[in-house]
Amino acid sequence: MRIRWTNQLCGLTVALTTVAAIAAPPEGIETTRARYDDQVVVRVNVETAQDLRFMLQVSPDPWSHRVGIGGPVDFRVSSEHLADMAAAGLEFDVIIEDLQGLIDAESARLANRDDDNVIAGTFFDEYKTYTEISDYIDTLVALRPDLAERVELGTSLRGRAISGIRITNGTPGDRPAVLIHGCQHAREWITVMVNTYIADAFIRNYDTDAEIRALLDETEWIIVPIVNPDGYEYTWTDERLWRKNRRSWYGVDLNRNWGYKWGGEGSSGFRFSETYRGSAPFSEPETQALRDFFEANPHIGGHVDIHSYSQLILQPWGYTAALPPAHELIDQIGSQMAADIFAVHGRVYVNGPSYTTIYPASGVAPDWTYGDQGVLAYTYELRDTGQFGFILPPDQIIPNAEEVLPAMITLGTEVARVRDPLTLSVSTLTAGQPASMTSGDAMADARVYFVYSVTGPGSVYAPLLGTDLGLANPALAGVALSDGSGSAVYNFTVPGGTSGTTVWLQAAQYGTTSPVEQATIN
Ligand code: 0X9
Ligand code: ZN
Numbered sequence: 001m002r003i004r005w006t007n008q009l010c011g012l013t014v015a016l017t018t019v020a021a022i023a024a025p026p027e028g029i030e031t032t033r034a035r036y037d038d039q040v041v042v043r044v045n046v047e048t049a050q051d052l053r054f055m056l057q058v059s060p061d062p063w064s065h066r067v068g069i070g071g072p073v074d075f076r077v078s079s080e081h082l083a084d085m086a087a088a089g090l091e092f093d094v095i096i097e098d099l100q101g102l103i104d105a106e107s108a109r110l111a112n113r114d115d116d117n118v119i120a121g122t123f124f125d126e127y128k129t130y131t132e133i134s135d136y137i138d139t140l141v142a143l144r145p146d147l148a149e150r151v152e153l154g155t156s157l158r159g160r161a162i163s164g165i166r167i168t169n170g171t172p173g174d175r176p177a178v179l180i181h182g183c184q185h186a187r188e189w190i191t192v193m194v195n196t197y198i199a200d201a202f203i204r205n206y207d208t209d210a211e212i213r214a215l216l217d218e219t220e221w222i223i224v225p226i227v228n229p230d231g232y233e234y235t236w237t238d239e240r241l242w243r244k245n246r247r248s249w250y251g252v253d254l255n256r257n258w259g260y261k262w263g264g265e266g267s268s269g270f271r272f273s274e275t276y277r278g279s280a281p282f283s284e285p286e287t288q289a290l291r292d293f294f295e296a297n298p299h300i301g302g303h304v305d306i307h308s309y310s311q312l313i314l315q316p317w318g319y320t321a322a323l324p325p326a327h328e329l330i331d332q333i334g335s336q337m338a339a340d341i342f343a344v345h346g347r348v349y350v351n352g353p354s355y356t357t358i359y360p361a362s363g364v365a366p367d368w369t370y371g372d373q374g375v376l377a378y379t380y381e382l383r384d385t386g387q388f389g390f391i392l393p394p395d396q397i398i399p400n401a402e403e404v405l406p407a408m409i410t411l412g413t414e415v416a417r418v419r420d421p422l423t424l425s426v427s428t429l430t431a432g433q434p435a436s437m438t439s440g441d442a443m444a445d446a447r448v449y450f451v452y453s454v455t456g457p458g459s460v461y462a463p464l465l466g467t468d469l470g471l472a473n474p475a476l477a478g479v480a481l482s483d484g485s486g487s488a489v490y491n492f493t494v495p496g497g498t499s500g501t502t503v504w505l506q507a508a509q510y511g512t513t514s515p516v517e518q519a520t521i522n
Helices: 012-021 049-058 079-087 099-111 115-120 130-143 189-205 210-218 229-237 285-296 327-345 365-371 394-419
Strands: 003-005 039-046 071-078 091-096 148-155 161-167 177-182 220-224 300-308 312-315 350-353 376-382 423-426 434-440 447-453 457-462 467-471 475-481 488-493 502-509 517-520
Touching: 039 049, 039 079, 039 099, 049 071, 049 079, 071 079, 079 091, 130 148, 130 161, 130 189, 130 229, 148 285, 161 189, 161 285, 177 189, 177 285, 177 394, 189 210, 189 220, 189 229, 189 300, 189 376, 189 394, 210 394, 285 365, 300 365, 300 394, 312 327, 327 350, 327 376, 327 394, 365 376, 376 394, 423 502, 423 517, 434 447, 434 502, 447 467, 447 488, 467 502
Parallel strands: 003 091, 177 220, 177 300, 300 376, 312 350
Antiparallel strands: 039 071, 039 091, 148 161, 161 220, 312 376, 423 434, 434 488, 447 475, 447 502, 457 467, 475 488, 502 517
């Protein structure tokens, strides 16, 4: 058995005494709010199914990081269970020893905000309420009405608007679009600020930043900082660690309520569970609003569902360990985004498929947008890796947003490229002789598929590529890797004895194809 304590505490007795000592609510803090006095956050090395079962019994609330067997998992637990956990042979660290202390410090800070500070600082020096975010959307639109407009996606269960901002240098609907949103989970405050910051950066820097200008000339963005307004408000007024929406007394985990493989592994049918999936797929007005928006805007080709915490870039699928058809491309863009993030402040974000990188979860947003809508979809888990968890200090808002911004630009650029048709040129085809097919405008350093048909043009859906090929009875000629500028060359030898045969040829990459070329073999 191994027990390690953070904060220089060296034994169980010391830790329990310290936790008990902070039990009385400090002066000036409203006592009607939910309190977590006897609770700590532990990172447990879950080695067996039995370990996991034990922890799920003693913890009302697994936090982020990783849930599963064979890795560290964070749980919020009452400190009275620490001794039992140690007795059960679990290895763990207490990563947040004074949870209520963190929350108290945050509430005191927010209660003392004065307008001078808000005006002197920037909007992103402190967390903002639902109303402040909503007003800020109007501020941004007013700055650049030529680039931005307010969008209303729908109304929450308790009647609050689910609002966003659409930003593009063009007519909405004309260009490939990326939709990003935060706060499906109410307590993940950093996601609200990072989404809003991205909108702010796009609008304020359009004139001066060549990269942002090129991006907004080429793509459209829909940014929805708060998908779960009722839950978000509730975390400000009543229960800081509330996660779900505000259906009745229990709430539904919106990120288990989406209609792709709804009800599967990693979701719960019990109302009291933090991962309660709701009574049916899309039973909640918040997920319905987003579903309807995606369906009404088929030009959306990219999606990021932003959460916290753990510093991860998660790819489909969440419901199964199997890899999706476009895994290679999704993984490649994911590592590029992780590299972009690392380059800003040196923070490591791990990129990988959701199921194996964090934990199985069914009915999650990107599974539906990718699986049902063919959109390149990711989940981000923002800062940190557990030091503060959901109670992230506000001085991390700007650095967190700064590091995410270039990753978003990468995603937008790749979505635009994936949606652009490839080019294809074919060399002279002579039976028994070497020949080549060259494609341009492909995604950089990625596989390009060269397909042919001897039957003629047609239309066949290729699931691997997430798109329709323009060929009847297509066959794969071969695969070539594109270079850094997106050009791929496939060299081959034309089979002997084929003189006089007519073939139809096409290049394809995930989500896009070239025009069909016709050639007759000499
Ligand atoms: O559980 C979630 O919904 C997300 N983590 S969080 O701690 N923010 O709640 C992760 C969802 C990622 N997708 C899958 N694991 N399938
Ligand atoms: Zn979340």
